[in-house]
Amino acid sequence: MSAGFAFELLKCAGAARRGRLHTAHGPVDTPAFMPVGTAGTVKAMTPLALRETGTQIILGNTYHLMLRPGAERIARLGGLHRFMDWPGPILTDSGGYQVMSLAKLRTISEAGVAFQSHLDGERHMLTPERAMEVQALLDATIAMALDECTAWPCDEGAAAQSMRLSMRWAARSRAAFAARSGYGQFGIVQGSVYPGLREESAKALTAIGFEGYAIGGLAVGEGQALMLATLEATVPRLPADRPRYLMGVGKPADIIAAVARGIDLFDCVIPTRSGRTGQAFTPRGAINIRNARHAEDPRPLVAGCRCPACRSLSRAYLHHLVKAGEILGAMLLSWHNLAYYQDLMAGLRQALEAERFAAAAAELAFELGRGDMAPAE
Amino acid sequence: MSAGFAFELLKCAGAARRGRLHTAHGPVDTPAFMPVGTAGTVKAMTPLALRETGTQIILGNTYHLMLRPGAERIARLGGLHRFMDWPGPILTDSGGYQVMSLAKLRTISEAGVAFQSHLDGERHMLTPERAMEVQALLDATIAMALDECTAWPCDEGAAAQSMRLSMRWAARSRAAFAARSGYGQFGIVQGSVYPGLREESAKALTAIGFEGYAIGGLAVGEGQALMLATLEATVPRLPADRPRYLMGVGKPADIIAAVARGIDLFDCVIPTRSGRTGQAFTPRGAINIRNARHAEDPRPLVAGCRCPACRSLSRAYLHHLVKAGEILGAMLLSWHNLAYYQDLMAGLRQALEAERFAAAAAELAFELGRGDMAPAE
Numbered sequence: 001m002s003a004g005f006a007f008e009l010l011k012c013a014g015a016a017r018r019g020r021l022h023t024a025h026g027p028v029d030t031p032a033f034m035p036v037g038t039a040g041t042v043k044a045m046t047p048l049a050l051r052e053t054g055t056q057i058i059l060g061n062t063y064h065l066m067l068r069p070g071a072e073r074i075a076r077l078g079g080l081h082r083f084m085d086w087p088g089p090i091l092t093d094s095g096g097y098q099v100m101s102l103a104k105l106r107t108i109s110e111a112g113v114a115f116q117s118h119l120d121g122e123r124h125m126l127t128p129e130r131a132m133e134v135q136a137l138l139d140a141t142i143a144m145a146l147d148e149c150t151a152w153p154c155d156e157g158a159a160a161q162s163m164r165l166s167m168r169w170a171a172r173s174r175a176a177f178a179a180r181s182g183y184g185q186f187g188i189v190q191g192s193v194y195p196g197l198r199e200e201s202a203k204a205l206t207a208i209g210f211e212g213y214a215i216g217g218l219a220v221g222e223g224q225a226l227m228l229a230t231l232e233a234t235v236p237r238l239p240a241d242r243p244r245y246l247m248g249v250g251k252p253a254d255i256i257a258a259v260a261r262g263i264d265l266f267d268c269v270i271p272t273r274s275g276r277t278g279q280a281f282t283p284r285g286a287i288n289i290r291n292a293r294h295a296e297d298p299r300p301l302v303a304g305c306r307c308p309a310c311r312s313l314s315r316a317y318l319h320h321l322v323k324a325g326e327i328l329g330a331m332l333l334s335w336h337n338l339a340y341y342q343d344l345m346a347g348l349r350q351a352l353e354a355e356r357f358a359a360a361a362a363e364l365a366f367e368l369g370r371g372d373m374a375p376a377e
Numbered sequence: 378m379s380a381g382f383a384f385e386l387l388k389c390a391g392a393a394r395r396g397r398l399h400t401a402h403g404p405v406d407t408p409a410f411m412p413v414g415t416a417g418t419v420k421a422m423t424p425l426a427l428r429e430t431g432t433q434i435i436l437g438n439t440y441h442l443m444l445r446p447g448a449e450r451i452a453r454l455g456g457l458h459r460f461m462d463w464p465g466p467i468l469t470d471s472g473g474y475q476v477m478s479l480a481k482l483r484t485i486s487e488a489g490v491a492f493q494s495h496l497d498g499e500r501h502m503l504t505p506e507r508a509m510e511v512q513a514l515l516d517a518t519i520a521m522a523l524d525e526c527t528a529w530p531c532d533e534g535a536a537a538q539s540m541r542l543s544m545r546w547a548a549r550s551r552a553a554f555a556a557r558s559g560y561g562q563f564g565i566v567q568g569s570v571y572p573g574l575r576e577e578s579a580k581a582l583t584a585i586g587f588e589g590y591a592i593g594g595l596a597v598g599e600g601q602a603l604m605l606a607t608l609e610a611t612v613p614r615l616p617a618d619r620p621r622y623l624m625g626v627g628k629p630a631d632i633i634a635a636v637a638r639g640i641d642l643f644d645c646v647i648p649t650r651s652g653r654t655g656q657a658f659t660p661r662g663a664i665n666i667r668n669a670r671h672a673e674d675p676r677p678l679v680a681g682c683r684c685p686a687c688r689s690l691s692r693a694y695l696h697h698l699v700k701a702g703e704i705l706g707a708m709l710l711s712w713h714n715l716a717y718y719q720d721l722m723a724g725l726r727q728a729l730e731a732e733r734f735a736a737a738a739a740e741l742a743f744e745l746g747r748g749d750m751a752p753a754e
Contacts, residue, residue, distance in 0.1 A: 040697060044704040046685055067670070069697045077675055077693050212387045276704075295446070298454055308423055312462045316454050320417060320446045327421040327653075327704060 004182035005211050007243045007264075011352050015235060015262035016361075018352035021212075021243055023087040024182025025141045026056065026079065030183045030243065030264040031352075033255070033345045034059045034091060035272060035338055039068065040084045043272050044327075044334040047085045053307070053335065054342035056088055057141075059267040062095035062134050065100065066124070067117045071137035079139030091186075091267070092140035093247075094173070097149045097216075108148065110165070128172035132185075136178055144214065145173035147188040154218040159192035160200075167204040175210050184211030184243060192217055193226045195233035202237035212243040215263075219248045220302045228257055235262040252281065252344055253368055256361050259348050271341050275334030278322040280309075282340070284370045289333065294319040297376045306330060307339035381559035382588050384620045384641075388729050392612060392639035393738075394558075395729035398620055401559025402458065402466040403433065407620065407641040408729075409512035410632070410722045411436045411468060412649060412715055415443065417461045420649050421704075421711040424462045430712065431719035434466040434518075436644040439511050440475035443501070444494045448514035456516030468644070469517035471508040471550070471623075474526045476479070479692045485525065487542070491501075505549035509562075512586050513555055521591065522550035524565040529597040536569035537577075543567045544581040551585050561588030563622060568605045569594055579614035589620040592640075596625045605634055612639040628723055629658065630745055633738050648718045652711035655699040657686075659717070661747045666710065671696040674753045684716035685709060 004024060011018040021028040026045045035042045035050065038061045042050055050058065060080055065071060071077075077083050079264070082196055095357045096113065099106055103115035103124075112127030128146040135143035147166035150159050177185045187205035191197030205213060215234055231246070238244055245265035246258050255266055271281065278290040282302045289301070297315040305311075309318060309332035321329030351360030381401060388395040412419045412427065415438045419427055427435065431675055432506035437457055442448060454460050457467055473490065476483055480501075489504030497582040506521040512520035524543035527536050547564045554562045564582035568574030582590060592611055595604045608623070615621055622642035623635050648658065655667040657677045662670075666678075674692040682688075686695060686709035698706030721741070728737030 039701045040694070041703050041705040044708070046705065046708065048685065068701060069693070072754075073673060073693075076673060077691065083691070083694055085694075296450060296453060308425065314454065314460070315415070316446070316450075317460055317462075320460075324416045324445060325418060326418050327707060328418040328423065328649060330704060331421070331423065331708065 005184040007241060009050055009241065011355070013355065014353060015351055015358035016260050016357050017262060017264060018349055019243065019264055021089075021264075022182075023089045023141045023184070024180070028057045028089055028265075029257045029349055030350055031255075031345055032057060032265055033341045034265065034267040035341075036061070036267055036269045037084065037090075037283040038269075039064045040080065041262060042338075044051070044276065044331045045272070045338065049335055050086070050338070052290075053338040054346060055338065056255035058086060058088070058090055060090050060092045060138060060140065061098060062092050062131065062138070063098035065092075065138060066095060066134045067119055071134040075137040075139070081139060088137075089141040091142035091245075091265075092144065094137045094144040095126050095134065096131070096146050099126055100149060110168070112146070112169075128351075129176040131189070132178075140213065141183055142212065143177060143183070143185045145170045145185065145187045145210070146192055147216055149220070150190050150192045150217040151326075152222055153193070154192045156192075156194050156197070159190075159194055160197055163190040163197050163201050167201060170205055171208055172246055174210065179336075186212040186214045187208050188214040188216040188247070189234055189238070190217045193222055193230050195230070197236040198230060199237050201224065202234060206237075206239060210242070212245060212265075213238045214245040214247050216247045218246065219250050224254060224257070227254070228261060231258060231261040231263065252341070253365060255344065256364055260357075260361055271337035272334045275337045276322070276330040278329070278333065279337075280318070280333055281337050282369045282372065284366070284372055285368050287372045289318045289322050291319075293375055299376055301336055302340070305339060305343070307336045307338065309336040324352045328373065384589070384618060387616065388732070389506050390729055390732065390734035391529045391637065391659040393729060393734050394639060394641060395726055396620065396641055398466075398641075399559075400466045400518045400561070401557070403465060405434045405466055405642075406726055408632075408636045408722055408725050409434060409642055410718045411642065411644040412718075413438070413644055413646045414461065414463070414467075415646075416441045417457065418449075419715075421653065421708045422649070422715065426712055427463070427715070430715040432465075432715065434468060435463060437467050437469045437515060437517065438475060439469050439472035439508065439515070441481065442469075443472060443511045444496055444517060448511040452514040452516070458516060466518040467515075468519035468622075468642075469515055469521065470514045471521040471523040472503050472511065473508070476503055477526060487545070489523070489546075505546045506553040509550055509555075511555035518560055519589065520554060520560070520562045522562065522564045522587070524567055524593055526597070527567050527569045527594040529569070529594075529599055531569045533569075533571050533574070536567075536571055537574055540567040540569075540574050540578050544578060547582055548585055551587065563587050563589040563591045565585040565591040565593040565624070566611055566615070567594045569635050570599055570607050572607070575607060575611040576614050579611060579754060583614075583616060587619070589622060589642075590615045591624050593624045595623065596627050596631070601631060601634065604631070605638060608635060608638040608640065629718070630742060632721065633725065633741055637734075637738055648714035649711045652714045653707040654708070655710065656714075657695070657710055658714050659749065660741070660744045661749055662745050664749050666692065666695045666699050668696075670752055676753055677718070678713055682713065682716060682720070684713045686713040
């Protein structure tokens with residue numbers, strides 16, 4: 001592990017872990033959820049509001065930032081932390097996933113991915129070396145190796161071919177990573193839902209050696225059962241003394257189940273994206289605040305939640321804002337949903353500390369399934 | 378003046394006044410700027426952020442709120458203060474101006490204005506009595522009499538006819554106003570740019586008697602010179618012991634000039650609307666942050682401004698947010714622009730207190746004309 005970048009294991013319960021990641025930009029208590037700051041902002045959130053939700057680390061998207069405003073420009077302005085006023089840790093993805101999902105005319109080769117920007121059609125080439133250069137320019141606390149996110153569904157042959165390309169790219173990514181104290185780089189396990197391939201991938205990555213390991217290619221449509229089975233086949237192959245990051249996950253129930261299987265880090269656009277479309281998370285499941293039953297409900301979204309949407313505003317007001325297309329609706333629901341996610345993570349961490357993780361996870365999952373509270377009298 | 382609703386005159390400098398309005402929902406230091414909270418929210422601002430800009434009173438739009446979510450619903454939910462979590466004073470307009478500018482198929486008669494909602498086409502009738510009822514349901518601290526905002530340009534005959542209708546509506550509005558301690562109602566002087574009509578209107582309103590007087594029908598295209606000439610012909614006709622409100626004004630230079638002519642209250646959508654389109658106000662004039670010259674400028678919008686956009690973020694970052702269409706860009710620029718407006722008002726109040734208003738107003742106006750600072754080195 002690089003100097004100053006350390007993963008401290010504080011408590012375990014079965015596969016589940018309570019840990020603390022030490023980085024150049026401060027600590028991260030795990031299990032942790034990373035809000036997604038696509039284009040240098042977690043959408044509709046000020047950095048201060050983010051901090052108030054309990055967020056310690058955020059994710060930045062290399063693809064978006066390299067196209068606009070450009071990694072070199074961000075470097076000249078002092079790096080992403082300074083640019084967006086987020087002094088805490090930032091993990092950046094490699095850009096590979098979004099090149100494949102957003103860019104035009106992409107062609108993949110051994111060298112990397114050639115593509116055209118979805119913004120202006122300009123041609124770019126993303127190689128493992130360029131992905132590392134861009135992430136260094138952004139000053140990412142944690143950089144991700146370039147990989148190909150295996151499509152779903154995918155037969156075993158294609159999954160193997162894709163995974164092996166990702167492993168060769170992982171080796172090149174590692175060679176191109178300029179180690180700095182307190183900074184780290186994660187490799188990404190691929191192999192779709194095939195345990196043999198996941199094992200091969202984990203072996204290849206640990207032979208290279210990274211500061212942490214991500215599990216990619218999941219939450220792409222395979223469903224929760226296959227995702228969890230794949231985690232069970234993969235996590236035991238990863239070193240216990242390094243953090244494990246499940247990419248792009250997920251809904252609250254997925255997070256609880258993945259923590260139980262040994263995952264330490266998560267990221268997902270769900271809380272913020274949902275917040276912009278009127279979906280709100282509660283301990284009893286997600287609700288759509290546009291629903292007419294909320295129109296005169298004077299109660300808060302979630303009683304006891306300390307976010308500004310719940311502290312002194314009603315469901316009726318949030319319903320009105322969302323129906324009227326007001327920006328404040330997106331702001332308040334994004335804030336609430338992130339506060340909910342961070343409270344969920346804090347609850348899991350506390351349960352691990354108090355050695356009641358299994359019971360707490362079961363209670364949380366039970367509550368999630370109960371459905372929203374009864375209509376107001 | 379109604380019990381508990383009082384205007385205290387603290388200091389004068391020529392026509393300019395430093396005052397304090399006491400209301401059921403707290404004091405308002407004047408000259409004051411009221412941010413516009415059209416649909417139960419000052420767009421892209423939380424109530425806490427609003428408070429942090431120094432805002433003491435906001436404006437709500439009767440037309441928007443009566444259509445969605447409905448005045449009766451807001452009343453059932455405890456009134457507009459509670460609905461939007463703004464415990465401070467709220468002034469609501471009468472709805473007349475927006476019926477004429479936004480609604481469909483409107484027909485004006487002695488009774489009032491019949492119109493169809495721009496949202497769902499539903500038919501409504503806004504009379505002076507209904508305008509008062511709606512504002513009472515909203516729990517407006519200050520209610521406005523129903524008037525017809527005279528069009529521009531407008532010949533003297535038409536202006537007289539329109540103004541006299543507004544005066545008859547003002548009498549009906551007053552009769553329909555249910556006085557409550559700490560609440561007030563303002564009449565609105567009309568008469569376009571014709572001094573004789575303005576005098577007639579002021580006379581008619583003061584004969585009825587209101588807790589304050591607004592000057593309407595300006596900032597509708599007549600230009601600053603005619604607007605100021607009209608103020609000079611109107612303000613001396615209004616009682617010195619009541620607050621004076623210039624509706625829908627305006628740009629910083631207009632506000633400074635109007636304060637010098639005895640205006641105490643202002644409202645305008647400019648700071649928030651501009652903030653959503655990338656325009657930022659500075660003591661040296663407005664700038665468009667989308668302009669390429671800001672793309673790598675590491676300096677704040679306004680050095681020394683304590684808003685979150687200026688405290689720790691660069692023009693380059695704001696440029697990026699606005700170019701990328703990020704909600705945070707609208708949030709930060711709205712906040713900055715309101716902070717700028719409120720700082721401007723605070724500066725005018727301090728100058729009045731320190732008995733250096735004329736010099737301060739001249740300095741502020743000079744700075745506004747200087748243009749933005751030179752490009753970054």
